[in-house]
Amino acid sequence: MEMTLDHITHRYGDMTVLDDVSLRIPAGEILCVIGPSGCGKSTLLRLLGGLETPDEGRVLQLGEPPSDCLNPLTYVFQDFALLPWRSVAGNVSLVLEDHGLGRAARRGIVADVLARTGLGDFHDALPRQLSGGMKQRVAIARALAVNPAVLLLDEPLSALDAQTRELLMEDLVSLWTRVPFTGVYVTHNLAEAVRLGHRIAVLSRRPGRLRDLVEIDLPLAERRPGHPALEAVQAQLWSLIREEAQAADKELADA
């Protein structure tokens, strides 16, 4: 399933956060969205998943999601959003319980996605017992369980330390390599963007406009930290947003 943002403008009160943004999200590719803080990246993602409606413009989905898809537009949140009173399996099962699946079918799906994310041994663990990386793996497993047509990732690795982030990036790459999914990956981390993005959309400072769309041809599986081609793209991206990031940094929150 493909998605299109068609001349999106969005305001919070008097403040325009997104100004005339048009973007195409082709099926089977990961689109990274980067930009300085407060540029409306997360708003863009909320609009895509229908958690907010744009003031102007339209969010379109082209084509039908596959029939076995339980929740076409599925989020992975920065803060994991796991229910602390449910076990790992319970958290995954939560999103399957409203779809009239039998107990056995639910168990099968839960076991499958936990195995795919390397969580098979943590079936009955509670979120408080898990490290940040494991919690985010649970959230990814939960997202995979509903067989999404488009995965919407909202800075999924920002709350993790550098080593864990590296491990989870490898996990995401191998998940995509096995079964390519459509993804929108919002981040402020340029290294993540060049590792995971087939295309990278660069947003400007508030009001967020689309400044550039950078394409990287290198297959995901061949991308390594410190790869010269990626370093070059990362430098190019940094030169695009450096000044804006500086200006955004000096901005007063309510000015």
Added chain:
Amino acid sequence: MPEAQAARAVPFRGGGFRPVAKRGIGLAVFAVLLLVIEWGTRAGWISNLTLPRPSDVGATLVELWQSGMLVSHMTPSLTRLVVGSLMGVSAGIALGLAIGLFSYARAGLVPLVSALFPIPKIALLPLFVIWFGIDEGSKYALIALGTFTPTVVATFGAVDNVDRGLIRMGQSFGLRWTSIVGKIVLPGALPGILSGLRVSLAIGIILLVAAEMLGAEHGIGAYILQAGSLYDLERLFAGVVILSALGVLVSWGIGLIEKRLLRWRS
């Protein structure tokens, strides 16, 4: 590097400000207090008119138990407390949830609850006697109303404190409204509701005694009132001890429920 510099250990200055569980201290304080009173009443520097002898109060309690009067006073009291607070607490949780979930309920009912909260419910007892009769009805109503208001306030506060991120997650996965309320909002609000329950039930015990003092033949409140009007300090204190024990028992019970239902917390 300059040689022969004296090495000193860095002084520790990070202690204190952290409560540590100390077992038995609470009991020791009780025991010391009782022993001092016992000693004072025996030695005569506490007059018999000021405080009864703890050992006499104990003897009264034993006698109360042996004569079967304890059961005949406790049974109606506990029934009133259980029925009244069950009505008040369940209505309070239901209304608190409604206020937490629906903007109209919040706008309409929060001022009403705020108006009801500070009324000393005991002042309404004569009115309740007219409305519900002098028998059990008025006592149930008094306890129900007394436990109702703090439960409402605790419940909608707890619902307000449920992580909005979790609710947004539920919505983004297309969960049904009933699922979001039942599987996310209610369990998330449970800690707040249970700690509100401690307050509500303590108020329930206070109102129980008040209700029994105004027109009841049996019950702890009636027993204390009788003893007080005869200036029988031993019996009065025996009644107070029973009430304290009831309070401790209720608090312990809620602690047990918390341990069971909130295992996920710590």
